[in-house]
Amino acid sequence: MEAVRxxxxxxxALDRADVDTDQIIPKQFLKRIERTGYGRFLxxxxxxxxxxxxxxxxxxxxxPWNEARILVAGRNFGCGSxxxxxxxxxxxxxxxxxxxPSLADIFRSNCVQTGIVPVVLPEAAVVGLLERAGRxxxxxxxxxxxxxxxxxxxxxxxxxxxxxxxxxxxxxxxEGLDDIALxxxxxxxxxxxxxxxPRGAPAAPG
Amino acid sequence: xxxxxRTLFDKLWDAxxxxxxxxxxxxxxxxxxxxxxxxxxxxxxxxxxxRVRRPERTVATIDHNVPTTDRSLPIVDDTxxxxxxxxxxxxxxxxxxxxxxxxxxxxxxxxxxxxMGYTQPGMTVVCGDSHTSTHGAFGALAFGIGTSQVEHVLAxxxxxxxxxRTLxxxxxxxxxxxxxxxxxxxxxxxxxxxDGGRGHVIEYTGEAVRRLSMEERMTVCNMSIEAGAxxxxxxxxxxxxxxxxxxxxxxxxxxxxxxxxxxxGLATDEGARYDRTVRVDASRxxxxxxxxxxxxxxxxxxxxxxxxxxxGPEREAALRALExxxxxxxxxxxxxxIDRVFIGSCTNGRLDDLRAAxxxxxxxxxxxxxxxxxxxxxxxxxxKAQAEAEGLDRVFTDAGFEWRESGCSMCLGMNPDVLAPGExxxxxxxxxxxxxxxxxxxxxxxxxxxAAAAALNGRFVDVRTITGDAGVPAGRA
Numbered sequence: 001m002e003a004v005r006x007x008x009x010x011x012x013a014l015d016r017a018d019v020d021t022d023q024i025i026p027k028q029f030l031k032r033i034e035r036t037g038y039g040r041f042l043x044x045x046x047x048x049x050x051x052x053x054x055x056x057x058x059x060x061x062x063x064p065w066n067e068a069r070i071l072v073a074g075r076n077f078g079c080g081s082x083x084x085x086x087x088x089x090x091x092x093x094x095x096x097x098x099x100x101p102s103l104a105d106i107f108r109s110n111c112v113q114t115g116i117v118p119v120v121l122p123e124a125a126v127v128g129l130l131e132r133a134g135r136x137x138x139x140x141x142x143x144x145x146x147x148x149x150x151x152x153x154x155x156x157x158x159x160x161x162x163x164x165x166x167x168x169x170x171x172x173x174x175e176g177l178d179d180i181a182l183x184x185x186x187x188x189x190x191x192x193x194x195x196x197x198p199r200g201a202p203a204a205p206g
Numbered sequence: 207x208x209x210x211x212r213t214l215f216d217k218l219w220d221a222x223x224x225x226x227x228x229x230x231x232x233x234x235x236x237x238x239x240x241x242x243x244x245x246x247x248x249x250x251x252x253x254x255x256x257r258v259r260r261p262e263r264t265v266a267t268i269d270h271n272v273p274t275t276d277r278s279l280p281i282v283d284d285t286x287x288x289x290x291x292x293x294x295x296x297x298x299x300x301x302x303x304x305x306x307x308x309x310x311x312x313x314x315x316x317x318x319x320x321x322m323g324y325t326q327p328g329m330t331v332v333c334g335d336s337h338t339s340t341h342g343a344f345g346a347l348a349f350g351i352g353t354s355q356v357e358h359v360l361a362x363x364x365x366x367x368x369x370x371r372t373l374x375x376x377x378x379x380x381x382x383x384x385x386x387x388x389x390x391x392x393x394x395x396x397x398x399x400x401d402g403g404r405g406h407v408i409e410y411t412g413e414a415v416r417r418l419s420m421e422e423r424m425t426v427c428n429m430s431i432e433a434g435a436x437x438x439x440x441x442x443x444x445x446x447x448x449x450x451x452x453x454x455x456x457x458x459x460x461x462x463x464x465x466x467x468x469x470x471g472l473a474t475d476e477g478a479r480y481d482r483t484v485r486v487d488a489s490r491x492x493x494x495x496x497x498x499x500x501x502x503x504x505x506x507x508x509x510x511x512x513x514x515x516x517x518g519p520e521r522e523a524a525l526r527a528l529e530x531x532x533x534x535x536x537x538x539x540x541x542x543x544i545d546r547v548f549i550g551s552c553t554n555g556r557l558d559d560l561r562a563a564x565x566x567x568x569x570x571x572x573x574x575x576x577x578x579x580x581x582x583x584x585x586x587x588x589x590k591a592q593a594e595a596e597g598l599d600r601v602f603t604d605a606g607f608e609w610r611e612s613g614c615s616m617c618l619g620m621n622p623d624v625l626a627p628g629e630x631x632x633x634x635x636x637x638x639x640x641x642x643x644x645x646x647x648x649x650x651x652x653x654x655x656x657a658a659a660a661a662l663n664g665r666f667v668d669v670r671t672i673t674g675d676a677g678v679p680a681g682r683a
Binding site: 015016017018020022023026027028030031032033034035045050074075076079080081082083084085087102104105106109110113114166168179180182183184186189190192193194197 | 221224225227228229231233242243245246249254256270271283285286288289292334335336350351352353354355357358361362363364366368370400401404405431432434436500519522523526618619620627637639640641642645646
């Protein structure tokens, strides 16, 4: 995975709470067997009208937010289905960081796996961000930097907000580590565990 | 001096942490796999030249994509067919057991696992599916994971994971006659909210939970994710052991006796501490219907669509949900007319669920309302066979329901079973999100009994008026 030290760019505001992964990527796009190519289906039912044409009012269809790098949304973003396709679609679209007052557990983990920085800020800070980003004119969209080095979100003009992230998730993002390789380095521990705690093999017949 | 008292979760976590490194590495006893969230994981293994570390702890089935119509016909949807073929070839290549279409074992992964006895108390269970929380009904620590983590578990049989917090949902008293486990979990989610369980593993405790059957416990644990929880669990007891004994993969003979002895020790110790506790009074729960687009919007069937909050983001969300659902605040729930009924899913597609729906049809007589299209999709091929052996299929088909093959079906509409735009559905599934059952489809979550009653009446009715359960006069509907 590519290392991520900072995400720098235009902020798009999605002022809704409880955005579920069915909205982020509807089920009809889960039948592919690849990890890529989901970006054009991101928020499909919100981004397109009934006849399949793009809805010009939806923020991610409107230049310059169609090139947004940071998505700000209401609380409990990414709830519902565990589909990692939601994170793949955001990433494929170009989103490198998601900012919200809270993120659903599985989605947050999927973000880290996909190289998206999950940023949780206090509700008041997010409300302010949503307002500023939502109010911005197309000629002067809000820009921000999410910095994993300093653990700060810095808005254009200098306003900044510190955020927390699990140290392992942070390291994984910053070094672009292969999680599986890290676990395989602990092979001796895993083998010792398996030897000490014999359990019935659940999938063996009988 | 005795050891520090521990919760059910503490005991499972402690028993599965591998070594002492950071982050904690959790050993996974059982990995369930289905066609939608696994192809990229197997591909990742292939690219990296890795194998499945414990194929005997890995079990696959086909559920999300599969049509529920005649299985002898080819699958028309090419992408669905390719995904199903991919799982078949991956299972062969990596030596994983696959319960394929055409076998009695095929079914929704969360129905098949318990029914085969794969799911057992004290286990850690994962699957690339958020409703893996279902398996917690057996006193297992079971949770949904993303595809990268599916690959991780395939390759290492472990997951690096931060320790979640614990939330006790204590349900005192007893459910009233005619009120089901589905109503209970909808009431719990309405109480704690769709993110009330975030970062936590829920343990359901209390008198009302102890009285639930295994099927009912699975319904409750299944929807833990709809409260945002990592997992939901219930301590194993005699109800658990009686249900599990004799299942194909359950221990037998002396091994069974030893296992039960071990499992009895899993219950939360007296004096153990949870990070949070929420109390619910079971006697106050009524048959529930959701009106909005999150599972937390359940109200009693005798009630009304609630008033719109005065201000704030809640107001915006409520107005949006009402518009999407085509409803107005203050509308009596029982006046809401429906077009479709779906009985099935990993929440309510088990034999007892079908029995409960059939019992309502038998009690009410009559047929599906002329405006309504109603379908029953058994949770597994075995459930279908058992239901047919009891004659339940005839009860449904005689009343005008469609009787289908097993799968996830219209719970998420990945296969051809979807709502048309604007159609309103009484559904026994778990999510009423926008578009979940089809773009611009309108989903109301209910119990199987309530779904059957709605099918017959063409609108929501308090099922207790049909079954004549205490306090509600029969014949009112």
